[in-house]
Amino acid sequence: MTKKFYNDLAPYYKLLYQDWDASVVRQADALDRVIKVFVDTTSKTILDVACGIGTQSIGLARLGYQVCGSDLSPVAIEQAQKEALRYGVEVEFRVADMRQVWEFYQKLFDVVIACDNSVPHLLSDDEILLSFKQFYQCIKPGGGCIISVRDYAQIERNDSQKMYPRTVHQTEDGQLVMFDVWNFDGDQYEITTYIVEDKGGSDAKTKIIHGGKYYCVEIPTLERLFIEAGFRQVATLKDKFFQPLLVAIK
Structure with a gap:
């Protein structure tokens, strides 16, 4: 159902923003600051496991990161490829399920991201833990995972x-x-x-x-699941992005 939802939504996705292009720049700048402060100033490679039409992937590529982006929706991936071409940036966009990203990529990145409340599309703690373990395997030692979510407690x-x-x-x-x-x-x-x-x-x-x-998974549960997946520390940042960010370090 989620795949069909985003296939149908992809042609209209930019209209969810009052100014999508401004959001591409603004969100990338915010994520760049978080990566430099909370992960590592030398981070270069990013895997966006819920890239959609490229909102975060394209903005981060504009800042010089080497970005791979994957999403469950082939229609969203097709739109992301068109947007990357329009922006003149190189991003490797692929269709993949975040629950299987390690099996799909079999390579390590400095940072894995999953923004826009994408993780709560996984409808149980077990599904989220499975994905967090996949994210963990894709991250270099000392690297980090950044997700943005709604604060369902509010x-x-x-x-x-x-x-x-x-x-x-x-x-x-x-x-x-x-x-x-x-x-x-x-x-x-x-x-x-x-x-x-x-x-x-x-x-x-x-x-x-x-x-x-x-x-409606709450932030303390996500923090616990990150630790269960193997991450050694987790920080929740509520004022750095348009949604709360969780930053987990491997």
């Missing part, structure tokens, strides 16, 4: 449904409105994304994308 889950606005973009003949509806079921929820083309009339064309499932 999200009210009393209601079975919530609506979250995304963006409004002006078009030639109206506006494009994006919002999400979250449907909760215990410690999991499913996102449905609505993309509404408003051309000024009484009827609007709406694209509905179903199937983005998440596990």
